[in-house]
Amino acid sequence: MNILTINGLKKTYANGVRAINDVTLEIGNGMFGLLGPNGAGKSSLMRTIAALQKPDEGSIKFNGVNIIDDPLYIRKNLGYLPQEFGVYPRISAYVLLDHIAVLKGVVDKAQRKQQVISVLEQTNLQQHQHKAVNTYSGGMRQRFGIAQALLGDPRIIIVDEPTAGLDPEERYRFNNLLSEIGEHIIVILSTHIVEDVKDLCTDMAVIADGCVLSKGHPSDLLQKLENKIWLKTINKSELARYRDNHRVISSRLNAGKLIIRVLNSGLPGEGFESVRADLEDVYFITLSDQQDKTESYV
């Protein structure tokens, strides 16, 4: 069992942006979803965990080792897929994977070859393994990204927005692969797509403006909203009015009409019907709570 403990982590960039603001988390084996809008500080947090940057305050321990003092420890155990990455031009996938495997410490030649071939197969890139990675399409490139993250002997895999740019089929399979690997190790997945988390993660946290807004098992979070989510189909022009009177979580267009979801402990009014809460509701509620808080400071 691997354990990642993050305690009171803070990071402010030179330009004054407070990217991580007192984050405390404990993450064990399995998939951990980091959900948050763009600019929430997901990537900053992940880079800090990957020891690519140092926090201003706080500690990160992996299996009891403080990795801020000993970044090498996490790197030995890490598979990392950055949100955006590039490759050397004109270098084939095989060569590049082999190189990354060396960097990760797979020194034994035969073993390295075997693993490279295996991850190529797993990501279904073996057909294109001798083509330059910079000629790959977005999906193939993302598959290459996950392939390289799997190399070596990772006990923690950090994937930053991996499903961006993948089609639904690819996304599904991609998530499957991750969850399978996640049975024995920690997989931290950042995303702003609620579904990714819902389907896969055993644990999650919602993050915005550098703060963890809520954390827990998805079903626990859903539990709290049981019987509190109401749905109604309205005219577009009515939206403002509803917003004034109710706590509208989200609105969605459907056949020219607007379907709104409202948070309320009892029936909010005529025409509302009760629906099961989903993770998206959790997400939006958490975010809007945060927003109210911020606004009240102003």
Next chain:
Amino acid sequence: MFKQLLAFEGSFFLRRPVLYVNLIIFLIIGLLAGSNSSIGFPNINKNSPYEITYITGIFSLLLIFATTLLVAHSFQREQDSRFAAVLYALPLEKHVYLLTRVIAMVFIISFCIAMAELGLWVGHLISSLPPDKVGSYKLINYLFPLLALAVPNAIFCVSLICSTAWLTRNKLVIYITGLCIYIFYIVGSIYANSPLIAGANPASPEQMSLFAKLDPFGMAAFFEQTRYWTAVERNEQQLSLSGNFLFNRVIWCLISFLVLLFSYKRFSFITEPIKPLKKSTKVIALRPDIVYRSAGIETQTYRHNIAVFISTLKLNLRSVLKGIPLVLILILLTFILSVEIANAIAGDPRLGSNFARTGLIVSTIMETIPFYCMLVILFYSAELIWKSRLAGFHYIELSTAANPGTIVLSKLVSIMTLPLLLIANSIIAGIVFQVINGFQIIDLTIYLSLFYFTALPLLIATVLITSIQLVVNNKYAGLAIATGVVLLTSTNFGLMLGLTSPMLRIGDPFQIFYGDMNGFGGYKTAFHWKMIFHGSLAVALVLILPSIIQRRFRLASKTTKVLLSSMILIGTISGYYIFRETHINSNILKGTRLNEWKQEYELKYKQYKELPLLTVTDVKALVQLKPSQQEYHVSGRYHLINKTAGNIDSILLYMPAEITLKSIKIESPGLFKNDTSFHHYWYVLTKPISPSDTCIIQFSFSSGWSTFTGHQAFNSIIENGTFIRISRYFPSFGYHEDNEITNSIERTKRKMAPQDLLKLVEAPSMPDYDHGYINLDLTISTLEDQTAISTGILVNEWKADSQHYFRYITDKPIPFRFAVSSARYKVKKAYHKNIPIEIYFDERHNVNADKLIAGAKRTLTYFDSNFVAYPHRIIRFAEISAFADGFAATAYPTIIYMKENGGFYNNLSDSSEHDVINGLAAHELAHQWWGGTPITPEIREGGWLLTEGIANYIALMIYQQEHGKKAALEIVRQHLDTYLSSRSYSQETPIYKTTYNTPHLAYNKGLVALYQLQLLIGEKALNRALASLLIARAYPKVPPTTQDFLDELRGVTPPGMQHKVDELFKQIIIYDLKLKSVSGTKIPEGYKVTFRGEVLKFLEDGKGNKRVIAVDEKIAVTCVSDDGKEVTRYFPVSAGLINGSFVSKEKPMYIKMDPDLSLIDLFLKDNEKNVEIN
């Protein structure tokens, strides 16, 4: 839209430091050029139109680099910021988008050069120039070159480089294009014999006109138009926007426009073209069915570090080797080298071509590639260090457990392979050249030495450049700083700024000419020391590189600590040694300190200029050469006599700075008073030496050179091929005028009176003239396997104490001039009558020995039949090493020394018209009479004409005898051109009063004047005059002056031509001949050709002023018909015009005025016209 974009473009640049850096650099360059008194031309005002135009032209070459940098910086900015896709998707019109860029760029670049012009103007104002170097300030003088020369050049640079940017969108290709333009320009200039390139040969008028049209920077057109301008014209006249200059400006602006148009048509708003992969039939993105298995790892162990190092190296090399830029770099390198090597083999056309010796090719490689390699290293270091970051790969790289230090080290090594690759490429190119030229001996060891001499400084520089990149931690800032450091430490730029200490010359390439005789010579030692010093520091830098990138100082291991401290120790020790040898143990003064010394010397000792001196009559000396130690010892003895009318009570001895005096003893009682800082020794005699009394001085001294401070060309005691003008280092007497400051500007600055004038030609010759001739008895010892050669008869030769001894005694008194050479010689002997001719040469250089013997015999025969017999009992020729410099061959009584690279070992098989051996042998042999024992003229006005002018003329006559009139005429044309194009840089004196500062008058106009007189009075008559002077004035009689020479010439000139002697030698007469029209008609007898020509004759005052005088001679005009027959007739000139006609049976081809160059004509090209038959 257009306006906004232009404003946006402008504001983009206004926010870029790179723009301001450029502007400031140009301003500084302008300031330096304007205020530096050593830049420019003698006799021409600093703020004259000519000089400003010239300097602006040079500045505009620098625009290539500014444009390259700015274009690379700005055109790629969307690509770099990945904004291109957005921008290209905007509804921009292509022409608006591109036009704004080009216009902004042209404007900025023009602004750069305007800054330089401003700097030039301010520089002129702030520097305290002497009044004779400043004319009146006119704004137009600065504006005209800016607008007519620089701005079109800016347009040219921008159009070419922008087009590359649009078409390739590759930064490195943009850089390479900039480099290409520069290199092609320089190479083109070399081929075009551009006066931009030092030592260019005079080009023919046709060539000049062609290049004037072709030169994209307009400099050739500028030179063509101003070539024969006088000083006054250069100071006052503006370049005229006409003729080839106008043509050139218009055509190149047009070409720039067309290039832009072409690339504009090809440009499209598409981001990087990526070929899509073929879609596989069924996309199964991932295969969860395959079970993931982790692999065993070990991190940061020795094995892992090695694996990381190798894998990173392989990856980097793969990406470099696969890149197009490298291919371009190698092609370009091969091209430059081919041109340079071909040029080196072609050699100086006046000396004939060289053999494709390995040494020559290696020297050429050493000279050509280091700076090129340095640029490649600069660019690739920026590319490779930042490659993974720019590619977006660095997060993956950094998140692994690989040691970042190992990765950096591996990148460093991959950058290091580039110079090695370039050197290997150069070696292959060199060998191919040798094979093509059919040269048999390919010396691989010399080639391989490039991997040490050229590569190591580059590798050390690579460490420095890479470290700068890592410390600065920003690609462009790092590149800029690294470039600055490279400029300061490994180019002449740093030297100019005074960073001359070898310890600071980090990437300084080893550039010593490799001659066969002595190789790189003693310079290797200093280089080894420098490499130990810089190498140990570089290793130390490498050891702390990991700390640099991790921004904290922590050494990995104990081994590293030990290694680092030992490197610092080695660096300190070797650094101290180099410092001691260069600065402490060296007494060589330079720059301001030297001038101060000179001024003080003059102040203190000029009063003794007329001090009565003793005359040396006999010199006996033992010269012990130590070639392997690069030093020699002399112990000698002077026999002196008081030839003056009065008593001499004190002796002022002078020992040159190059020697160390060991002992001196004067065998008359007295007291020494030393002034060693000025190398003088006063000896106050107890009892004065009365007239005709004698005195003996014994002395010993040693001399040599340090590998750190370098050898002196005339004092090169070296391992093989030693040549020492040794009489210069013997003790001498009295005031030394050589120590005076000669630069008149420097003298004015120091408020010193002008130097004394040379003794006038009119000054009476003293009947008791002291020739200072000596009897010489020289014993020379050298290495056992070497032969020492000097002046005189070899009376004895023996070996003792593993030394080889030679004793030379002169057969008659000679001037106080003697030299010594020593080498492993082979010898070839022949006889002219009973005079032995001996050729001493390196055994590899035997090809021309027979030719030299034949040439010597021919000259001796010419002298026998025209003048007087050879004055000595033997003549020797000895080859000497390339370490001697400043001449191709030099004559001493009985001996002529020829440099291995100055004619002795040249390839003469294919060039009969460049018969250098014949020419050199004749010229130097002529000095055995003129400038040798029979006649050594007094140092005074005109003296040089009697030695160099006459020797040149005699060599020409012998050449004509051997190769015919036509070949000789070409030589005359070259000399005429050299004279005409050199004369505006100094005041011209009539050649009978020529000084020693104007070689073009003594050598070149001297030859032309004697040749033209010879056309008038005939070779026989002229030689009669020379012979008569030789007989009448040979030693021991008082040597002749040019006035005596002119008297002899008048004696052989018919009465009607007497004034011609004055015109040629005592006046400055220039003609301007021009054929205005030629027309031919068919008549029953054949053809009739009528022509009209213009003849102007000018009398000049030597300061650039001239007035037209009447033409009193008939002008030769030749009609050449298509069967090659030439008919020459003489036509009188009336009112500056000649009209005449020819009747010819055969079809006439062309008409030519003055075909034999009997007049000094400013512009030869318009003397010839084809005949059109109506």
